[in-house]
Amino acid sequence: MANEKMVKAITSMDEDFAKWYTDIVAKAELMDYSSVKGCMIIRPYGYAIWENIQKTLDGMFKETGHENVCMPMFIPESLLQKEKDHVEGFAPEVAWVTHGGNEKLEERLCVRPTSETLFCDHYANIIQSYRDLPKLYNQWCSVVRWEKTTRPFLRSREFLWQEGHTIHATAEEAQAETVRMLETYARFAEEYLAIPVVKGVKTEKERFAGAADTYTIEALMHDGKALQSATSHYFGDGFARAFNIQFTDKDNKLAYPFQTSWGCTTRLIGAVIMTHGDNDGLVLPPAIAPIQTVLIPIAAHKEGVVEKANEVYERLCKVCRAKIDLSEQSPGWKFAEYEMKGVPLRVELGPKDIEKNQCVIVRRDNRQKYFVSLDDLESEIARLLVEVRDSMLEAARNRRDSMTYVAHDLDEMIKIADEKPGFIKAMWCGDRECEDALKEKAGVTSRCIPLEQEHIGDTCVCCGKKADKMLYWGKAY
RNA sequence: CCGGGUGUGGCGCAGUUUUGGUAGCGCGCUUGAAUGGGGUUCAAGAGGCCGCAGGUUCAACUCCUGUCACUCGGACCA
Numbered sequence: 001m002a003n004e005k006m007v008k009a010i011t012s013m014d015e016d017f018a019k020w021y022t023d024i025v026a027k028a029e030l031m032d033y034s035s036v037k038g039c040m041i042i043r044p045y046g047y048a049i050w051e052n053i054q055k056t057l058d059g060m061f062k063e064t065g066h067e068n069v070c071m072p073m074f075i076p077e078s079l080l081q082k083e084k085d086h087v088e089g090f091a092p093e094v095a096w097v098t099h100g101g102n103e104k105l106e107e108r109l110c111v112r113p114t115s116e117t118l119f120c121d122h123y124a125n126i127i128q129s130y131r132d133l134p135k136l137y138n139q140w141c142s143v144v145r146w147e148k149t150t151r152p153f154l155r156s157r158e159f160l161w162q163e164g165h166t167i168h169a170t171a172e173e174a175q176a177e178t179v180r181m182l183e184t185y186a187r188f189a190e191e192y193l194a195i196p197v198v199k200g201v202k203t204e205k206e207r208f209a210g211a212a213d214t215y216t217i218e219a220l221m222h223d224g225k226a227l228q229s230a231t232s233h234y235f236g237d238g239f240a241r242a243f244n245i246q247f248t249d250k251d252n253k254l255a256y257p258f259q260t261s262w263g264c265t266t267r268l269i270g271a272v273i274m275t276h277g278d279n280d281g282l283v284l285p286p287a288i289a290p291i292q293t294v295l296i297p298i299a300a301h302k303e304g305v306v307e308k309a310n311e312v313y314e315r316l317c318k319v320c321r322a323k324i325d326l327s328e329q330s331p332g333w334k335f336a337e338y339e340m341k342g343v344p345l346r347v348e349l350g351p352k353d354i355e356k357n358q359c360v361i362v363r364r365d366n367r368q369k370y371f372v373s374l375d376d377l378e379s380e381i382a383r384l385l386v387e388v389r390d391s392m393l394e395a396a397r398n399r400r401d402s403m404t405y406v407a408h409d410l411d412e413m414i415k416i417a418d419e420k421p422g423f424i425k426a427m428w429c430g431d432r433e434c435e436d437a438l439k440e441k442a443g444v445t446s447r448c449i450p451l452e453q454e455h456i457g458d459t460c461v462c463c464g465k466k467a468d469k470m471l472y473w474g475k476a477y
Numbered sequence: 478c479c480g481g482g483u484g485u486g487g488c489g490c491a492g493u494u495u496u497g498g499u500a501g502c503g504c505g506c507u508u509g510a511a512u513g514g515g516g517u518u519c520a521a522g523a524g525g526c527c528g529c530a531g532g533u534u535c536a537a538c539u540c541c542u543g544u545c546a547c548u549c550g551g552a553c554c555a
Binding site for chain 2: 016018019022026027033035036037089090092093114143145147148149150151154155159161227228229230231263264265266267296298299300301302328329330331332333334335336337339348350351352353360477
């Protein structure tokens with residue numbers, strides 16, 4: 001059977017999920033390895049996905065009044081040192097520049113792992129009055145973290161991201177901003193990536209270095225592991241105090257402003273792969289798919305097929321990101337190829353279709369086939385692209401829900417964590433010791449304290465003492 | 478960082494041990510022909526400092542030492 005090779009090309013996800021993942025990122029031509037460990041080459045098809053993510057998010061940020069800036073990539077060591085928790089959190093994984101040409105630098109420079117310190121240093125210079133606030137800044141850049149274990153898109157030593165940094169006159173305003181951006185990420189994940197997420201707050205243990213509160217959106221991958229997909233931090237005035245950022249308020253008093261930061265990375269691409277992909281490859285949500293519809297002419301050598309295909313292609317281009325494949329490959333080869341690349345819709349057009357003034361449209365997500373009159377082409381494509389996104393989200397949500405369990409005591413927690421991959425909801429007393437113990441005994445970490453709380457018990461899953469917080473737990477990437 | 482696995486044309490692998498003797502297969506690629514609604518067929522070609530660096534040897538893909546990368550699991554992190 002001709003299909004044998006295709007099946008072999010991608011390792012089945014049930015057989016070896018990790019290999020399935022790396023097969024996809026390589027074979028769908030999303031990335032390639034470079035000669036530096038943990039630094040990947042994002043290839044055109046992968047980068048186009050990032051560009052689509054970027055375009056949409058950037059629009060959402062700008063709609064809410066944010067401006068893009070560009071900070072340097074180097075941070076002097078003394079600047080990084082200013083906030084104690086922050087430097088302790090990042091120092092173990094920063095890369096240092098020690099020489100300029102052949103000369104040793106007076107002070108070594110760290111390659112930014114994140115830019116809080118740079119923004120703070122800058123804010124200290126430009127903010128004097130309450131009239132200078134708020135500043136709603138964002139930057140698109142790459143950062144470097146010298147990770148020990150690396151995986152394409154999920155954990156690389158250099159990665160692309162977006163980091164928002166805002167500064168406000170009041171704590172309330174900064175807190176509102178933190179939540180607003182969390183909501184923005186959650187909406188983006190669900191509407192554009194078709195990935196259902198749990199919105200919540202991190203425990204103190206999992207909090208960002210230097211933050212007062214860390215909000216997160218947590219998604220569940222196909223293999224039952226959680227993936228932190230974006231974070232939004234409230235800093236209080238901690239950074240402002242450390243960097244001596246002050247402003248004169250309306251009452252002519254000196255005050256410290258309040259800050260936030262929020263970010264998401266190319267890891268989102270990993271989230272898309274591991275949420276929607278299947279054993280035939282990628283399945284891309286239409287909103288970020290570099291190619292939304294691929295047109296495959298059948299029996300292209302026959303009279304009139306190419307002409308008609310080009311005509312249909314022109315029409316497709318007006319309603320979506322379309323591609324026509326006129327290459328010499330067999331139709332079957334092309335079907336498999338674009339399925340592997342996750343193209344949401346495939347349009348087949350052959351002599352029989354032309355005769356009937358129709359085309360065949362096939363969905364990637366569920367393989368459903370539609371025979372569509374060419375008169376309805378544009379409207380059907382538009383309708384199906386929306387439908388694909390909707391059913392992808394629904395399928396992902398159903399799967400996540402079916403992999404979400406409830407544990408009431410430690411034995412139950414250990415049993416579920418051991419046997420059933422997925423999220424585990426359980427009550428928690430708030431003690432760090434219990435959190436550590438659950439990691440130790442059940443191998444799970446706290447994912448978040450969801451904003452939408454459910455009452456599933458009154459006692460801590462670990463120690464049995466009184467508990468009023470319901471948490472999501474799980475194994476995470 | 479700790480432990481396991483793997484590095485041989487673009488990709489997937491064989492060859493390595495008891496036998497050290499100058500590299501082979503499949504896919505892909507190029508050319509030609511036929512085919513064309515699920516990875517089509519036939520024919521002819523091109524392509525390899527055997528991860529890198531040392532060492533042993535007349536001779537190393539093969540033995541020894543070191544190193545790098547990828548990968549899986551663990552610890553740490555987006």
